[in-house]
Amino acid sequence: MSDENSENGGLQRTIDWKQGLAIALGVPVLILPSIGYFANYVWAFAIIIWALSVFQGFMQNFAYGELATMFPKASGLPGYAQSVFRSRDANKKYDRSKLLGGFSAWSYWFAWNPVLAIFSILIGSYLKGLVPAFAGVPDLAIYLASGAVVFLFLILVNYRGLSGGAKLGYILALLSLAPLIIISLAPFVTGQFEMSNITGSWLPSDWSWDLEHILILLGLMAMAQWSACAWETAAIYGPEYKQPKSDVPKALFICGSICLVTFILVQAACTGALGVEGILAEPLSPMLPLAQMTLGPIGGSLAILMLIAAMVLIIQTAFLGASRAMYSMSEEGNLPKFFGKMNIHGTPVNAMIVIALFNIGFIFLKTPSAILAASAIGYVCANGISLFAYVKAKLDSDFSKLERPFKAPKGWQYVALLFGIFNLPLCLIGVVYLNSLEVGWTSTIVGFVVLSLYIPLWYYSQNENKVPAEREKATSSESAF
Numbered sequence: 001m002s003d004e005n006s007e008n009g010g011l012q013r014t015i016d017w018k019q020g021l022a023i024a025l026g027v028p029v030l031i032l033p034s035i036g037y038f039a040n041y042v043w044a045f046a047i048i049i050w051a052l053s054v055f056q057g058f059m060q061n062f063a064y065g066e067l068a069t070m071f072p073k074a075s076g077l078p079g080y081a082q083s084v085f086r087s088r089d090a091n092k093k094y095d096r097s098k099l100l101g102g103f104s105a106w107s108y109w110f111a112w113n114p115v116l117a118i119f120s121i122l123i124g125s126y127l128k129g130l131v132p133a134f135a136g137v138p139d140l141a142i143y144l145a146s147g148a149v150v151f152l153f154l155i156l157v158n159y160r161g162l163s164g165g166a167k168l169g170y171i172l173a174l175l176s177l178a179p180l181i182i183i184s185l186a187p188f189v190t191g192q193f194e195m196s197n198i199t200g201s202w203l204p205s206d207w208s209w210d211l212e213h214i215l216i217l218l219g220l221m222a223m224a225q226w227s228a229c230a231w232e233t234a235a236i237y238g239p240e241y242k243q244p245k246s247d248v249p250k251a252l253f254i255c256g257s258i259c260l261v262t263f264i265l266v267q268a269a270c271t272g273a274l275g276v277e278g279i280l281a282e283p284l285s286p287m288l289p290l291a292q293m294t295l296g297p298i299g300g301s302l303a304i305l306m307l308i309a310a311m312v313l314i315i316q317t318a319f320l321g322a323s324r325a326m327y328s329m330s331e332e333g334n335l336p337k338f339f340g341k342m343n344i345h346g347t348p349v350n351a352m353i354v355i356a357l358f359n360i361g362f363i364f365l366k367t368p369s370a371i372l373a374a375s376a377i378g379y380v381c382a383n384g385i386s387l388f389a390y391v392k393a394k395l396d397s398d399f400s401k402l403e404r405p406f407k408a409p410k411g412w413q414y415v416a417l418l419f420g421i422f423n424l425p426l427c428l429i430g431v432v433y434l435n436s437l438e439v440g441w442t443s444t445i446v447g448f449v450v451l452s453l454y455i456p457l458w459y460y461s462q463n464e465n466k467v468p469a470e471r472e473k474a475t476s477s478e479s480a481f
Helices: 017-024 027-070 074-084 095-114 115-129 140-158 163-189 212-228 230-240 244-281 288-333 349-363 368-395 412-436 441-451 452-480
Strands: none
Touching: 017 163, 017 230, 017 244, 017 288, 027 074, 027 115, 027 163, 027 212, 027 230, 027 244, 027 288, 027 368, 027 412, 074 095, 074 230, 074 288, 074 368, 095 288, 095 368, 095 441, 095 452, 115 140, 115 288, 115 349, 115 368, 115 441, 115 452, 140 288, 140 349, 163 212, 163 244, 163 288, 212 230, 212 244, 212 368, 230 244, 244 288, 412 441, 441 452
């Protein structure tokens, strides 16, 4: 694949694997909203869940890496599913296969989109605990203010294209991984890490491996993969890599290796130093007491400020991923053309503005775990359908002639099928059940309402695309005479 720019003013091939990796390196920060949530349900066993979830990410990303080289112009998971499940009959107005591919992309968009709201709330929470002057400010006000400032900043930074975002990513990647690792390693160095806090608290005393608890575990796995498998976002910039056939696998698996270390380390450090009770005393921001305990008030404050910069990075990762998902859907005719409109720098700015406004509304929910639980419904749908798309791409003769410079191990379609079923229906059932225990049916209703909004948008886009096609056909018929 040459490094030529995309045609017709589309996404531009301006980055290499290092820049894609830099943008995706915000993914380890996705553990932050779930540290206390997981500890509440499974105590120290949360460490094992994170390890299993990153392992799941590797199993799934072997398939996604191959799809990335089969469809080098596709934007990650949204593009792969749409490339496989696309209409074979151009004259068919409403094609169910095309609807399925588009729905997978919409599910992926919904999975990444609320990250902006979740981390705006966390930024506000950390700032409120860090800055005494903010103590009297209402929670919602500081959440909305932090969200508005971050969203506007990132729209301006990325207005001139992805390369600008990648440059910011280099800076923030250093600022994010450094405090995350420093804070997590500090209790081991200072001697404040107690292994007994882990070995003595593996699971709650009332835990049993019955159907109810297995459903809880499946729900936690659904929420864990929302964080620990999310490094597949490195593949979403496929149309913007200079050498997608080599850049995508490199960015994917290097990021995955980093996630394997950081997800296990962060949960283990919090549990070992604070204990389960210490985590639950500060469920939204447990890294704050950990930093202050191990690094002192000043060092802890500096580390937390750097961690806030890390949250900005993951918001940017989500912002870029969600906007390109919308662009991909619009290009495939699965969303109205408005969402695919680019500015002169090749940035889908309309999509970015819509996403920012959408997340301002999400902030009013005020609870990160409720937003995450709703978002996880979209993520398991996106992963399940995308893995089924890989199986179809391996077995369907229509795709047999496509180049596959990177190939998953032989027989990987069966592994993909297994994890596809694990996502749909098992993890979906689990997260719905977990939602019912945690926040009633609110998250589930919000999740399915947002997913169902795709249906009218899709039908509108099919009618929108039909009009130009009919005009072109009529013009051709007239010119023939």
